[in-house]
Amino acid sequence: MSTISEVGTDIFRVNLELEPDFDVSCFVIRDEAPTLVETGFRKAYQDTYDAVRRVIDPRGLRYIVVPHWEGDEAGALEPFLGQAPHALPVGSPIGAMTTLPEVGDRAPLALEEGDELDLGEHRLVALITPYVPTLDGMLAYEEATGTLFASDVFATPTLGGRAVSDGDDSDAMIGFYETVGVFPSREHLDAALDKIEALEPDALACHHGSVKGGRARPYLRTMREQDVTGVTSWNPMRE
Structure with a gap:
Protein backbone atom coordinates (compact mmCIF):
# COMPACT_ATOMS: atom_id res chain seq x y z
CA MET A 1 0.00 0.00 0.00
CA SER A 2 1.22 3.50 -0.84
CA THR A 3 2.05 5.95 1.92
CA ILE A 4 1.59 9.70 1.70
CA SER A 5 3.69 12.43 3.29
CA GLU A 6 3.65 16.19 2.86
CA VAL A 7 7.26 17.06 2.01
CA GLY A 8 6.77 20.74 1.15
CA THR A 9 3.96 23.24 1.23
CA ASP A 10 1.16 21.45 -0.67
CA ILE A 11 3.66 18.98 -2.14
CA PHE A 12 2.93 15.35 -1.29
CA ARG A 13 5.09 12.28 -1.75
CA VAL A 14 3.19 9.13 -2.73
CA ASN A 15 5.54 6.24 -2.03
CA LEU A 16 5.33 2.52 -2.73
CA GLU A 17 7.94 0.07 -1.47
CA LEU A 18 8.29 -2.68 -4.06
CA GLU A 19 10.88 -4.84 -2.35
CA PRO A 20 13.28 -4.40 0.57
CA ASP A 21 15.37 -1.25 0.03
CA PHE A 22 13.70 -0.38 -3.29
CA ASP A 23 10.78 2.02 -3.64
CA VAL A 24 9.25 4.44 -6.12
CA SER A 25 7.64 7.78 -5.44
CA CYS A 26 5.50 10.18 -7.37
CA PHE A 27 4.58 13.68 -6.20
CA VAL A 28 1.29 15.52 -6.06
CA ILE A 29 1.28 19.33 -6.15
CA ARG A 30 -1.99 20.66 -4.75
CA ASP A 31 -2.69 23.98 -6.41
CA GLU A 32 -5.04 25.80 -8.80
CA ALA A 33 -3.65 23.55 -11.53
CA PRO A 34 -3.22 20.22 -9.69
CA THR A 35 -0.15 18.40 -10.97
CA LEU A 36 1.28 14.90 -10.72
CA VAL A 37 5.03 14.45 -11.18
CA GLU A 38 5.68 10.84 -12.30
CA THR A 39 2.99 8.15 -12.21
CA GLY A 40 4.66 4.96 -11.00
CA PHE A 41 4.28 1.56 -12.64
CA ARG A 42 1.09 0.69 -14.48
CA LYS A 43 0.69 -2.48 -12.42
CA ALA A 44 0.55 -0.27 -9.29
CA TYR A 45 -1.88 2.23 -10.82
CA GLN A 46 -4.92 1.53 -8.65
CA ASP A 47 -2.91 1.76 -5.45
CA THR A 48 -1.29 5.00 -6.63
CA TYR A 49 -4.60 6.44 -7.80
CA ASP A 50 -6.23 5.72 -4.45
CA ALA A 51 -3.34 7.43 -2.66
CA VAL A 52 -3.50 10.51 -4.90
CA ARG A 53 -7.25 10.68 -4.23
CA ARG A 54 -6.51 11.20 -0.54
CA VAL A 55 -4.86 14.52 -1.47
CA ILE A 56 -6.79 15.76 -4.52
CA ASP A 57 -9.47 14.52 -6.88
CA PRO A 58 -7.34 12.91 -9.63
CA ARG A 59 -10.05 13.70 -12.16
CA GLY A 60 -9.09 17.37 -11.73
CA LEU A 61 -5.44 16.93 -12.65
CA ARG A 62 -4.22 19.59 -15.07
CA TYR A 63 -0.68 18.37 -15.72
CA ILE A 64 1.16 15.05 -15.49
CA VAL A 65 4.91 15.63 -15.68
CA VAL A 66 6.97 12.83 -17.24
CA PRO A 67 10.70 13.32 -16.53
CA HIS A 68 11.59 10.50 -18.94
CA TRP A 69 9.99 7.44 -20.42
CA GLU A 70 10.42 4.38 -18.21
CA GLY A 71 7.84 2.11 -16.63
CA ASP A 72 8.41 3.36 -13.09
CA GLU A 73 8.23 7.00 -14.19
CA ALA A 74 5.29 6.90 -16.58
CA GLY A 75 3.84 3.39 -16.77
CA ALA A 76 0.50 4.54 -15.33
CA LEU A 77 0.23 7.64 -17.53
CA GLU A 78 -2.51 6.26 -19.78
CA PRO A 79 -4.97 5.26 -17.02
CA PHE A 80 -4.38 8.56 -15.20
CA LEU A 81 -5.14 10.44 -18.44
CA GLY A 82 -8.24 8.30 -18.84
CA GLN A 83 -9.55 9.54 -15.50
CA ALA A 84 -8.47 13.18 -15.92
CA PRO A 85 -10.09 14.63 -19.06
CA HIS A 86 -8.29 17.99 -18.83
CA ALA A 87 -4.81 16.73 -17.91
CA LEU A 88 -1.91 17.27 -20.28
CA PRO A 89 1.18 15.06 -20.31
CA VAL A 90 4.26 17.25 -19.97
CA GLY A 91 7.77 16.32 -21.06
CA SER A 92 10.93 17.42 -22.77
CA PRO A 93 10.83 18.32 -26.47
CA ILE A 94 12.19 14.87 -27.36
CA GLY A 95 9.71 13.13 -25.08
CA ALA A 96 6.85 15.17 -26.49
CA MET A 97 7.94 14.28 -30.01
CA THR A 98 8.52 10.55 -29.51
CA THR A 99 6.91 8.60 -26.66
CA LEU A 100 4.25 10.89 -25.19
CA PRO A 101 2.14 11.25 -28.38
CA GLU A 102 1.69 7.47 -28.36
CA VAL A 103 -0.16 7.54 -25.02
CA GLY A 104 -3.71 8.73 -24.54
CA ASP A 105 -5.72 10.89 -26.88
CA ARG A 106 -4.27 14.38 -26.43
CA ALA A 107 -1.19 16.24 -27.58
CA PRO A 108 1.57 16.55 -24.97
CA LEU A 109 3.00 19.83 -23.76
CA ALA A 110 6.71 20.20 -24.53
CA LEU A 111 8.84 22.31 -22.20
CA GLU A 112 12.07 23.83 -23.44
CA GLU A 113 14.98 24.68 -21.15
CA GLY A 114 13.85 27.33 -18.65
CA ASP A 115 10.17 27.20 -19.60
CA GLU A 116 7.84 27.77 -16.66
CA LEU A 117 4.60 26.02 -15.80
CA ASP A 118 2.38 28.25 -13.65
CA LEU A 119 0.30 26.14 -11.25
CA GLY A 120 -0.97 29.01 -9.06
CA GLU A 121 1.09 29.25 -5.89
CA HIS A 122 3.71 26.94 -7.35
CA ARG A 123 5.78 27.36 -10.49
CA LEU A 124 7.72 24.58 -12.21
CA VAL A 125 10.82 25.38 -14.25
CA ALA A 126 12.11 22.85 -16.78
CA LEU A 127 15.70 21.60 -16.86
CA ILE A 128 16.37 19.63 -20.04
CA THR A 129 18.82 16.85 -19.21
CA PRO A 130 19.44 14.55 -22.19
CA TYR A 131 20.76 11.11 -21.21
CA VAL A 132 20.09 11.82 -17.54
CA PRO A 133 19.15 9.13 -17.44
CA THR A 134 17.64 8.71 -20.92
CA LEU A 135 17.61 10.69 -24.17
CA ASP A 136 14.31 12.40 -23.31
CA GLY A 137 15.43 13.42 -19.79
CA MET A 138 13.91 16.43 -18.03
CA LEU A 139 13.89 17.60 -14.40
CA ALA A 140 11.51 20.14 -12.85
CA TYR A 141 12.33 22.76 -10.22
CA GLU A 142 9.58 24.24 -8.07
CA GLU A 143 10.51 27.84 -7.29
CA ALA A 144 8.28 28.62 -4.29
CA THR A 145 9.60 25.77 -2.13
CA GLY A 146 13.03 25.30 -3.71
CA THR A 147 12.16 21.69 -4.52
CA LEU A 148 13.91 19.87 -7.34
CA PHE A 149 11.93 16.94 -8.69
CA ALA A 150 15.09 14.98 -9.30
CA SER A 151 13.75 11.80 -10.93
CA ASP A 152 16.61 9.25 -10.84
CA VAL A 153 19.25 11.79 -9.79
CA PHE A 154 20.36 11.51 -6.13
CA ALA A 155 18.47 8.23 -5.74
CA THR A 156 19.03 6.00 -2.70
CA PRO A 157 17.57 2.86 -1.19
CA THR A 158 14.53 3.36 1.03
CA LEU A 159 16.57 4.62 4.03
CA GLY A 160 14.30 2.89 6.49
CA GLY A 161 11.16 4.25 4.90
CA ARG A 162 11.84 7.87 5.87
CA ALA A 163 9.89 10.33 3.75
CA VAL A 164 12.49 13.06 4.33
CA SER A 165 16.15 12.67 5.24
CA ASP A 166 17.98 15.70 6.61
CA GLY A 167 21.34 13.96 6.95
CA ASP A 168 24.02 13.16 4.40
CA ASP A 169 23.17 9.84 2.76
CA SER A 170 25.73 10.18 -0.04
CA ASP A 171 27.28 6.78 0.70
CA ALA A 172 23.88 5.11 0.37
CA MET A 173 23.37 6.97 -2.92
CA ILE A 174 26.66 5.68 -4.33
CA GLY A 175 25.80 2.14 -3.21
CA PHE A 176 22.49 2.43 -5.04
CA TYR A 177 24.17 3.44 -8.29
CA GLU A 178 26.80 0.70 -7.95
CA THR A 179 23.93 -1.79 -7.87
CA VAL A 180 21.53 -0.24 -10.36
CA GLY A 181 23.64 1.89 -12.70
CA VAL A 182 21.48 4.52 -14.49
CA PHE A 183 23.62 7.23 -16.08
CA PRO A 184 25.27 6.29 -19.40
CA SER A 185 27.40 9.43 -19.86
CA ARG A 186 29.67 11.42 -17.52
CA GLU A 187 29.52 14.42 -19.85
CA HIS A 188 25.74 14.59 -19.81
CA LEU A 189 25.55 14.00 -16.06
CA ASP A 190 27.97 16.86 -15.36
CA ALA A 191 25.91 19.15 -17.60
CA ALA A 203 15.07 19.84 -1.29
CA LEU A 204 15.73 16.95 -3.67
CA ALA A 205 12.48 15.08 -4.32
CA CYS A 206 13.86 11.76 -5.56
CA HIS A 207 11.92 9.08 -7.40
CA HIS A 208 13.77 6.42 -5.36
CA GLY A 209 14.51 6.86 -1.67
CA SER A 210 13.80 9.70 0.73
CA VAL A 211 13.41 13.34 -0.15
CA LYS A 212 16.72 14.99 0.73
CA GLY A 213 15.96 18.14 2.69
CA GLY A 214 18.29 21.07 3.17
CA ARG A 215 21.58 19.38 2.25
CA ALA A 216 21.88 19.31 -1.54
CA ARG A 217 25.56 20.29 -1.66
CA PRO A 218 27.04 17.01 -0.27
CA TYR A 219 25.11 15.02 -2.85
CA LEU A 220 26.23 17.27 -5.68
CA ARG A 221 29.86 17.00 -4.54
CA THR A 222 29.66 13.21 -4.29
CA MET A 223 28.08 12.91 -7.73
CA ARG A 224 30.95 14.97 -9.13
CA GLU A 225 33.67 12.95 -7.40
CA GLN A 226 32.37 9.39 -7.81
CA ASP A 227 31.93 7.37 -10.99
CA VAL A 228 28.19 6.72 -11.13
CA THR A 229 27.93 6.16 -14.87
CA GLY A 230 27.20 2.82 -16.44
CA VAL A 231 24.13 0.65 -16.91
CA THR A 232 23.32 -2.76 -15.45
CA SER A 233 20.68 -5.34 -16.24
CA TRP A 234 19.19 -5.14 -12.75
CA ASN A 235 15.40 -5.35 -12.91
CA PRO A 236 13.41 -4.42 -9.80
CA MET A 237 10.15 -5.74 -11.26
CA ARG A 238 11.39 -9.21 -12.13
CA GLU A 239 9.00 -11.98 -11.14
Missing part, protein backbone atom coordinates in the same frame (compact mmCIF):
# COMPACT_ATOMS: atom_id res chain seq x y z
CA ALA A 192 22.79 18.29 -15.59
CA LEU A 193 24.60 18.81 -12.30
CA ASP A 194 25.73 22.26 -13.49
CA LYS A 195 22.08 23.24 -13.98
CA ILE A 196 21.04 21.83 -10.61
CA GLU A 197 23.92 23.47 -8.74
CA ALA A 198 23.06 26.88 -10.19
CA LEU A 199 19.57 26.64 -8.63
CA GLU A 200 20.81 25.78 -5.12
CA PRO A 201 17.72 23.68 -4.35
CA ASP A 202 16.48 23.33 -0.79
Whole structure:
Protein backbone atom coordinates (compact mmCIF):
# COMPACT_ATOMS: atom_id res chain seq x y z
CA MET A 1 0.00 0.00 0.00
CA SER A 2 1.22 3.50 -0.84
CA THR A 3 2.05 5.95 1.92
CA ILE A 4 1.59 9.70 1.70
CA SER A 5 3.69 12.43 3.29
CA GLU A 6 3.65 16.19 2.86
CA VAL A 7 7.26 17.06 2.01
CA GLY A 8 6.77 20.74 1.15
CA THR A 9 3.96 23.24 1.23
CA ASP A 10 1.16 21.45 -0.67
CA ILE A 11 3.66 18.98 -2.14
CA PHE A 12 2.93 15.35 -1.29
CA ARG A 13 5.09 12.28 -1.75
CA VAL A 14 3.19 9.13 -2.73
CA ASN A 15 5.54 6.24 -2.03
CA LEU A 16 5.33 2.52 -2.73
CA GLU A 17 7.94 0.07 -1.47
CA LEU A 18 8.29 -2.68 -4.06
CA GLU A 19 10.88 -4.84 -2.35
CA PRO A 20 13.28 -4.40 0.57
CA ASP A 21 15.37 -1.25 0.03
CA PHE A 22 13.70 -0.38 -3.29
CA ASP A 23 10.78 2.02 -3.64
CA VAL A 24 9.25 4.44 -6.12
CA SER A 25 7.64 7.78 -5.44
CA CYS A 26 5.50 10.18 -7.37
CA PHE A 27 4.58 13.68 -6.20
CA VAL A 28 1.29 15.52 -6.06
CA ILE A 29 1.28 19.33 -6.15
CA ARG A 30 -1.99 20.66 -4.75
CA ASP A 31 -2.69 23.98 -6.41
CA GLU A 32 -5.04 25.80 -8.80
CA ALA A 33 -3.65 23.55 -11.53
CA PRO A 34 -3.22 20.22 -9.69
CA THR A 35 -0.15 18.40 -10.97
CA LEU A 36 1.28 14.90 -10.72
CA VAL A 37 5.03 14.45 -11.18
CA GLU A 38 5.68 10.84 -12.30
CA THR A 39 2.99 8.15 -12.21
CA GLY A 40 4.66 4.96 -11.00
CA PHE A 41 4.28 1.56 -12.64
CA ARG A 42 1.09 0.69 -14.48
CA LYS A 43 0.69 -2.48 -12.42
CA ALA A 44 0.55 -0.27 -9.29
CA TYR A 45 -1.88 2.23 -10.82
CA GLN A 46 -4.92 1.53 -8.65
CA ASP A 47 -2.91 1.76 -5.45
CA THR A 48 -1.29 5.00 -6.63
CA TYR A 49 -4.60 6.44 -7.80
CA ASP A 50 -6.23 5.72 -4.45
CA ALA A 51 -3.34 7.43 -2.66
CA VAL A 52 -3.50 10.51 -4.90
CA ARG A 53 -7.25 10.68 -4.23
CA ARG A 54 -6.51 11.20 -0.54
CA VAL A 55 -4.86 14.52 -1.47
CA ILE A 56 -6.79 15.76 -4.52
CA ASP A 57 -9.47 14.52 -6.88
CA PRO A 58 -7.34 12.91 -9.63
CA ARG A 59 -10.05 13.70 -12.16
CA GLY A 60 -9.09 17.37 -11.73
CA LEU A 61 -5.44 16.93 -12.65
CA ARG A 62 -4.22 19.59 -15.07
CA TYR A 63 -0.68 18.37 -15.72
CA ILE A 64 1.16 15.05 -15.49
CA VAL A 65 4.91 15.63 -15.68
CA VAL A 66 6.97 12.83 -17.24
CA PRO A 67 10.70 13.32 -16.53
CA HIS A 68 11.59 10.50 -18.94
CA TRP A 69 9.99 7.44 -20.42
CA GLU A 70 10.42 4.38 -18.21
CA GLY A 71 7.84 2.11 -16.63
CA ASP A 72 8.41 3.36 -13.09
CA GLU A 73 8.23 7.00 -14.19
CA ALA A 74 5.29 6.90 -16.58
CA GLY A 75 3.84 3.39 -16.77
CA ALA A 76 0.50 4.54 -15.33
CA LEU A 77 0.23 7.64 -17.53
CA GLU A 78 -2.51 6.26 -19.78
CA PRO A 79 -4.97 5.26 -17.02
CA PHE A 80 -4.38 8.56 -15.20
CA LEU A 81 -5.14 10.44 -18.44
CA GLY A 82 -8.24 8.30 -18.84
CA GLN A 83 -9.55 9.54 -15.50
CA ALA A 84 -8.47 13.18 -15.92
CA PRO A 85 -10.09 14.63 -19.06
CA HIS A 86 -8.29 17.99 -18.83
CA ALA A 87 -4.81 16.73 -17.91
CA LEU A 88 -1.91 17.27 -20.28
CA PRO A 89 1.18 15.06 -20.31
CA VAL A 90 4.26 17.25 -19.97
CA GLY A 91 7.77 16.32 -21.06
CA SER A 92 10.93 17.42 -22.77
CA PRO A 93 10.83 18.32 -26.47
CA ILE A 94 12.19 14.87 -27.36
CA GLY A 95 9.71 13.13 -25.08
CA ALA A 96 6.85 15.17 -26.49
CA MET A 97 7.94 14.28 -30.01
CA THR A 98 8.52 10.55 -29.51
CA THR A 99 6.91 8.60 -26.66
CA LEU A 100 4.25 10.89 -25.19
CA PRO A 101 2.14 11.25 -28.38
CA GLU A 102 1.69 7.47 -28.36
CA VAL A 103 -0.16 7.54 -25.02
CA GLY A 104 -3.71 8.73 -24.54
CA ASP A 105 -5.72 10.89 -26.88
CA ARG A 106 -4.27 14.38 -26.43
CA ALA A 107 -1.19 16.24 -27.58
CA PRO A 108 1.57 16.55 -24.97
CA LEU A 109 3.00 19.83 -23.76
CA ALA A 110 6.71 20.20 -24.53
CA LEU A 111 8.84 22.31 -22.20
CA GLU A 112 12.07 23.83 -23.44
CA GLU A 113 14.98 24.68 -21.15
CA GLY A 114 13.85 27.33 -18.65
CA ASP A 115 10.17 27.20 -19.60
CA GLU A 116 7.84 27.77 -16.66
CA LEU A 117 4.60 26.02 -15.80
CA ASP A 118 2.38 28.25 -13.65
CA LEU A 119 0.30 26.14 -11.25
CA GLY A 120 -0.97 29.01 -9.06
CA GLU A 121 1.09 29.25 -5.89
CA HIS A 122 3.71 26.94 -7.35
CA ARG A 123 5.78 27.36 -10.49
CA LEU A 124 7.72 24.58 -12.21
CA VAL A 125 10.82 25.38 -14.25
CA ALA A 126 12.11 22.85 -16.78
CA LEU A 127 15.70 21.60 -16.86
CA ILE A 128 16.37 19.63 -20.04
CA THR A 129 18.82 16.85 -19.21
CA PRO A 130 19.44 14.55 -22.19
CA TYR A 131 20.76 11.11 -21.21
CA VAL A 132 20.09 11.82 -17.54
CA PRO A 133 19.15 9.13 -17.44
CA THR A 134 17.64 8.71 -20.92
CA LEU A 135 17.61 10.69 -24.17
CA ASP A 136 14.31 12.40 -23.31
CA GLY A 137 15.43 13.42 -19.79
CA MET A 138 13.91 16.43 -18.03
CA LEU A 139 13.89 17.60 -14.40
CA ALA A 140 11.51 20.14 -12.85
CA TYR A 141 12.33 22.76 -10.22
CA GLU A 142 9.58 24.24 -8.07
CA GLU A 143 10.51 27.84 -7.29
CA ALA A 144 8.28 28.62 -4.29
CA THR A 145 9.60 25.77 -2.13
CA GLY A 146 13.03 25.30 -3.71
CA THR A 147 12.16 21.69 -4.52
CA LEU A 148 13.91 19.87 -7.34
CA PHE A 149 11.93 16.94 -8.69
CA ALA A 150 15.09 14.98 -9.30
CA SER A 151 13.75 11.80 -10.93
CA ASP A 152 16.61 9.25 -10.84
CA VAL A 153 19.25 11.79 -9.79
CA PHE A 154 20.36 11.51 -6.13
CA ALA A 155 18.47 8.23 -5.74
CA THR A 156 19.03 6.00 -2.70
CA PRO A 157 17.57 2.86 -1.19
CA THR A 158 14.53 3.36 1.03
CA LEU A 159 16.57 4.62 4.03
CA GLY A 160 14.30 2.89 6.49
CA GLY A 161 11.16 4.25 4.90
CA ARG A 162 11.84 7.87 5.87
CA ALA A 163 9.89 10.33 3.75
CA VAL A 164 12.49 13.06 4.33
CA SER A 165 16.15 12.67 5.24
CA ASP A 166 17.98 15.70 6.61
CA GLY A 167 21.34 13.96 6.95
CA ASP A 168 24.02 13.16 4.40
CA ASP A 169 23.17 9.84 2.76
CA SER A 170 25.73 10.18 -0.04
CA ASP A 171 27.28 6.78 0.70
CA ALA A 172 23.88 5.11 0.37
CA MET A 173 23.37 6.97 -2.92
CA ILE A 174 26.66 5.68 -4.33
CA GLY A 175 25.80 2.14 -3.21
CA PHE A 176 22.49 2.43 -5.04
CA TYR A 177 24.17 3.44 -8.29
CA GLU A 178 26.80 0.70 -7.95
CA THR A 179 23.93 -1.79 -7.87
CA VAL A 180 21.53 -0.24 -10.36
CA GLY A 181 23.64 1.89 -12.70
CA VAL A 182 21.48 4.52 -14.49
CA PHE A 183 23.62 7.23 -16.08
CA PRO A 184 25.27 6.29 -19.40
CA SER A 185 27.40 9.43 -19.86
CA ARG A 186 29.67 11.42 -17.52
CA GLU A 187 29.52 14.42 -19.85
CA HIS A 188 25.74 14.59 -19.81
CA LEU A 189 25.55 14.00 -16.06
CA ASP A 190 27.97 16.86 -15.36
CA ALA A 191 25.91 19.15 -17.60
CA ALA A 192 22.79 18.29 -15.59
CA LEU A 193 24.60 18.81 -12.30
CA ASP A 194 25.73 22.26 -13.49
CA LYS A 195 22.08 23.24 -13.98
CA ILE A 196 21.04 21.83 -10.61
CA GLU A 197 23.92 23.47 -8.74
CA ALA A 198 23.06 26.88 -10.19
CA LEU A 199 19.57 26.64 -8.63
CA GLU A 200 20.81 25.78 -5.12
CA PRO A 201 17.72 23.68 -4.35
CA ASP A 202 16.48 23.33 -0.79
CA ALA A 203 15.07 19.84 -1.29
CA LEU A 204 15.73 16.95 -3.67
CA ALA A 205 12.48 15.08 -4.32
CA CYS A 206 13.86 11.76 -5.56
CA HIS A 207 11.92 9.08 -7.40
CA HIS A 208 13.77 6.42 -5.36
CA GLY A 209 14.51 6.86 -1.67
CA SER A 210 13.80 9.70 0.73
CA VAL A 211 13.41 13.34 -0.15
CA LYS A 212 16.72 14.99 0.73
CA GLY A 213 15.96 18.14 2.69
CA GLY A 214 18.29 21.07 3.17
CA ARG A 215 21.58 19.38 2.25
CA ALA A 216 21.88 19.31 -1.54
CA ARG A 217 25.56 20.29 -1.66
CA PRO A 218 27.04 17.01 -0.27
CA TYR A 219 25.11 15.02 -2.85
CA LEU A 220 26.23 17.27 -5.68
CA ARG A 221 29.86 17.00 -4.54
CA THR A 222 29.66 13.21 -4.29
CA MET A 223 28.08 12.91 -7.73
CA ARG A 224 30.95 14.97 -9.13
CA GLU A 225 33.67 12.95 -7.40
CA GLN A 226 32.37 9.39 -7.81
CA ASP A 227 31.93 7.37 -10.99
CA VAL A 228 28.19 6.72 -11.13
CA THR A 229 27.93 6.16 -14.87
CA GLY A 230 27.20 2.82 -16.44
CA VAL A 231 24.13 0.65 -16.91
CA THR A 232 23.32 -2.76 -15.45
CA SER A 233 20.68 -5.34 -16.24
CA TRP A 234 19.19 -5.14 -12.75
CA ASN A 235 15.40 -5.35 -12.91
CA PRO A 236 13.41 -4.42 -9.80
CA MET A 237 10.15 -5.74 -11.26
CA ARG A 238 11.39 -9.21 -12.13
CA GLU A 239 9.00 -11.98 -11.14
